[in-house]
Amino acid sequence: MVNGSANPAAGRLTIAGLGPGALAQVTPEVAAALQHATDVVGYLPYVARAQALWQQAGAAQPVAWHASDNRVELDRAQQALALAAQGRQVVVVSSGDPGVFAMASAVFEAMEHAAPATSAAWQALDVQVLPGITAMLAAAARAGAPLGHDFCCINLSDNLKPWPVISQRVRLAAEADFAMAFYNPRSRSRPEGFVRLLELLRAHCEPGRLLVFARAVSTPDEQLTVCTLAEAAPEMADMRTVVLVGNSTTRRVGRFTYTPRFYGVPADTSSLGSTP
Ligand code: SAH
Numbered sequence: 001m002v003n004g005s006a007n008p009a010a011g012r013l014t015i016a017g018l019g020p021g022a023l024a025q026v027t028p029e030v031a032a033a034l035q036h037a038t039d040v041v042g043y044l045p046y047v048a049r050a051q052a053l054w055q056q057a058g059a060a061q062p063v064a065w066h067a068s069d070n071r072v073e074l075d076r077a078q079q080a081l082a083l084a085a086q087g088r089q090v091v092v093v094s095s096g097d098p099g100v101f102a103m104a105s106a107v108f109e110a111m112e113h114a115a116p117a118t119s120a121a122w123q124a125l126d127v128q129v130l131p132g133i134t135a136m137l138a139a140a141a142r143a144g145a146p147l148g149h150d151f152c153c154i155n156l157s158d159n160l161k162p163w164p165v166i167s168q169r170v171r172l173a174a175e176a177d178f179a180m181a182f183y184n185p186r187s188r189s190r191p192e193g194f195v196r197l198l199e200l201l202r203a204h205c206e207p208g209r210l211l212v213f214a215r216a217v218s219t220p221d222e223q224l225t226v227c228t229l230a231e232a233a234p235e236m237a238d239m240r241t242v243v244l245v246g247n248s249t250t251r252r253v254g255r256f257t258y259t260p261r262f263y264g265v266p267a268d269t270s271s272l273g274s275t276p
Helices: 028-035 044-056 073-085 103-112 116-123 135-143 163-175 192-204
Strands: 012-017 039-043 064-068 089-094 126-130 151-155 179-183 210-215 223-228 241-245 251-253 256-258
Touching: 012 028, 012 073, 012 103, 028 044, 028 126, 039 044, 039 073, 044 064, 044 089, 064 073, 073 089, 073 103, 073 116, 089 103, 103 116, 135 179, 135 210, 135 223, 135 241, 151 163, 163 179, 163 192
Parallel strands: 012 089, 012 126, 039 064, 039 089, 151 179
Antiparallel strands: 179 241, 210 223, 210 241, 251 256
8 A cells, every 4th residue: 555544643734835826826725724724834925825815714723834934945844744743733835836846845855854763653644735726827827828738847946956957858848849837947046047048949949939928927916928939038037937938839819829739730720610
């Protein structure tokens, strides 16, 4: 058996996705988990978002809020596991989906590398991962349907993997004509990564390839820019932006950007959906 049953006397650890920003895009399941929490653990802005949600619901039970800096995922995961092992109802919050470049992997990593004294107790915990709307899907929905055919998703943060791995993945994805979504495209500490990405895309895709720069989707700061690869500039992206790159068939209709469901369909699709 892979999934052992949890010890009911122990606490619970819920790893929840808060969606891209708007409270309306938080799933009811995640909102309910926050109502039952005794402790909420996460990066400061996400804990603040969870607090707003908790207040909106008029939760009766007091919560201990454990907000930390962005760079301490593993410490945060260990703290959450330790609290749950003490019998607390712990919710770890991530933006978007917790399994997409976020806390769910960090928690399982902490569980795997636990000290022998805590390892069995942590593995016996009741752990649940609650999905959320990830940034690329919120962005794609705003733009139309640019990810409507096969696509892949790449984190440009090279803290977590070396640049040659990123560049190989981008090159092969472009060669296979996947649409692509890029997370963490550009930070102040490493502005050169996105410059290199644009160079790489220009080497493998035609200049008319469509890109969507979706910034702070579903928040009051939301900004959507659609342009061609030839027009794209590094300053269009920052750490609050997810960048979508269409495949070779991605096109515009009116103000929408979409990728046809059928690959290789010629541009004239006027007969689609018509009654013969
Ligand atoms: N777990 C998150 C991703 C965390 S990585 C998720 O599933 O969405 C952080 C990156 O996500 C940011 O650098 C940005 O690329 C993207 N992102 C998160 N929220 C966003 C939003 N509201 N609008 C655009 N991009 C967003």
